[in-house]
Amino acid sequence: MIRAVSGPGPWKRGLVLAALALLLGLLMLLHAEIPNGSGNFGSLVETFLPWFGLFVPLLLAGALWRRSASAVVALLLPVMVWLNLFGGLLGDKSHKGSDLTVAEQNVDADNRDPAGTARKLAASGADVLALVELTPQATGRYEKELAMAYPYHTVQGTVGLWSKLPLSDTQPIDVVDYGPLATTKPVDKKMTSNRALRTTVATDHGALTVYVAHLGSVRVNPRAGFWTASRDIGVQALGKAVAADPSRRVVLLGDLNGTTDDRAFADITSRMRSAQDAAGNGFGFTWPAKFPVARIDQILVRGVTPDSSWVLPATGSDHLPVAAGISW
Numbered sequence: 001m002i003r004a005v006s007g008p009g010p011w012k013r014g015l016v017l018a019a020l021a022l023l024l025g026l027l028m029l030l031h032a033e034i035p036n037g038s039g040n041f042g043s044l045v046e047t048f049l050p051w052f053g054l055f056v057p058l059l060l061a062g063a064l065w066r067r068s069a070s071a072v073v074a075l076l077l078p079v080m081v082w083l084n085l086f087g088g089l090l091g092d093k094s095h096k097g098s099d100l101t102v103a104e105q106n107v108d109a110d111n112r113d114p115a116g117t118a119r120k121l122a123a124s125g126a127d128v129l130a131l132v133e134l135t136p137q138a139t140g141r142y143e144k145e146l147a148m149a150y151p152y153h154t155v156q157g158t159v160g161l162w163s164k165l166p167l168s169d170t171q172p173i174d175v176v177d178y179g180p181l182a183t184t185k186p187v188d189k190k191m192t193s194n195r196a197l198r199t200t201v202a203t204d205h206g207a208l209t210v211y212v213a214h215l216g217s218v219r220v221n222p223r224a225g226f227w228t229a230s231r232d233i234g235v236q237a238l239g240k241a242v243a244a245d246p247s248r249r250v251v252l253l254g255d256l257n258g259t260t261d262d263r264a265f266a267d268i269t270s271r272m273r274s275a276q277d278a279a280g281n282g283f284g285f286t287w288p289a290k291f292p293v294a295r296i297d298q299i300l301v302r303g304v305t306p307d308s309s310w311v312l313p314a315t316g317s318d319h320l321p322v323a324a325g326i327s328w
Contacts, residue, residue, distance in 0.1 A: 014068025021059050025077030028052055028085065032263060039225020046261045047226075047294060050283060053082040092281040094308035098325025099205060103312065104130040104253035104297060105321035106214065106287075107142070113316040114138040118145035120315045126323055128201060129162040130253035132214035157194025159212045159254070163201055170199040173241050175215060175234035196238060196254070198245075205328040208304070209247035213238055213254035231257050232264050239267035242302075249303035251326065255319065256298050268300065275299040275306035275324035284311055286320040299324045 027034075031049060034042035045052075056078055063071035103126035107117055118141065121129055129150065131142060139155055142162075146153065150162035156172045173196035196213040215238070216230030235256070242250065252272060258265055260274045276284035276295065285292030292311075297319055299309060304326045312321040 010067055010069035012070070014063055014066040014071040017059055017062050017066060017068055017071035018074040021063075021071060021074035022077055024052065024055050024059070025074075025081050028078060028081045031261075036263075040228055041225060043228060043258075043262050043264055044220070044226035046263060047259050049259075049261050050082075050086050051293070053078075053086070056082065086283075089277070089280070089283055094279050094281060094310070094325075096307070097327065098307040099327040100128065100203060100208070101126045101323060101325050102128045102130070102210075102251055102253060102299060103321055103323040104132070104212070104255075104299060105312075105315065105317060106133045106255040106297060106319040107131050107138070107315070108317035108319065109133050109135045109138075110318075111138065111316045114141040115145050117315040117317060118142045120313070121321060122146055122149040124312055124321070124323055127164045128210060128251075128253075130159070130210070130212040131162070132159045132195070132212065132255050134158050134160055154197065154199055156197040159195055159197055159214055161197065161199055161210060161212050161253075166202040168200045168202065170197060172197050173211065173213070173238065175213060175237045176230075195234070198241065200247075206249070207247070209245060209250045211238070211242065211250070211252045211254070213252065213256065215255070215257045218257050228258070228264060235264055235268065239265075239271075242268060242271060247303070249328070250301070251304065252298065252300040254298060255296060257296050259295055260298065260300075272300035272302045273306065275301055275309040275326070276322070278309070279306040279324070280309035282311075284309065284322065286311060286322060287318070289314045289318050289320050292320060297322050301326060304328060 031045055034045055036042040060075055103124055111117055146162045150164055152167045153162040154167055154170045172194045175196045198211050201208040201210055215234035218231050219227040260269050284295045286295050286297040299322055307325040307327050309324040312323055314320055
């Protein structure tokens with residue numbers, strides 16, 4: 001009598017897939033425990049943390065192909081962790097009724113159409129508009145195109161703020177690493193080094209302190225891993241300035257070259273709220289403009305309420321502009 005040899009049951013099949021699913025869930029759950037050490041691997045994971053959810057459907061397809069009940073059950077862990085971390089971003093949390101609209105864009109030093117970019121940004125209707133990565137060659141074009149919509153403006157080095165409301169007490173904030181390890185250089189030899197400013201906007205509801213910042217670039221390479229030294233020095237300087245600022249109402253606009261999930265920004269995010277997280281619709285990815293994978297252009301607030309936050313249409317820059325409505 002010949003008996004058919006049966007294979008392993010559904011709970012014993014796909015154990016490797018089940019293990020990978022559990023590891024994925026633990027990676028997302030314990031991302032804050034991943035050491036930075038050499039190569040800043042923890043910060044790198046946190047920068048792209050939302051994208052780890054893409055591994056779930058891949059593992060699910062493998063589990064279904066293997067008919068593995070253990071792998072399907074194991075996938076519940078990464079699904080629940082991902083939803084706990086990012087599920088709140090999937091719905092629209094915005095509502096009408098803001099007192100002021102602010103916007104920001106890294107306009108790109110290599111932007112071939114600064115005038116067109118300025119017109120598109122002015123058409124957004126923002127009351128306060130921050131631009132970073134300005135070059136001496138292009139700044140005049142922005143000033144000319146924005147003059148009618150924004151009678152008040154200030155430019156400090158490579159960052160500027162245009163406003164429909166009066167500005168006062170403007171000063172530069174030093175967030176540049178001048179040390180021997182600094183590799184973030186000005187876009188060209190004529191570009192000034194200042195990359196942040198603080199100013200006060202006079203509104204009908206009282207003074208609003210606005211910071212505009214463009215922190216140092218980051219690099220990913222096999223030798224250094226996730227290189228963030230210049231940016232992190234800027235984060236520390238900016239964090240100290242915000243922490244010491246006595247103003248009740250503060251808004252930070254800028255290209256921070258990092259996401260709010262990155263632990264490097266803890267000193268800032270512990271004191272300020274992300275407008276996109278609080279009142280946005282979706283992840284708000286801004287870079288690169290053609291296929292955004294990370295939200296590195298930020299609007300952070302303290303002492304005011306974000307009512308809405310959104311990503312504006314592309315201009316001539318490699319970053320997408322962001323905007324938010326805030327109220328008192």
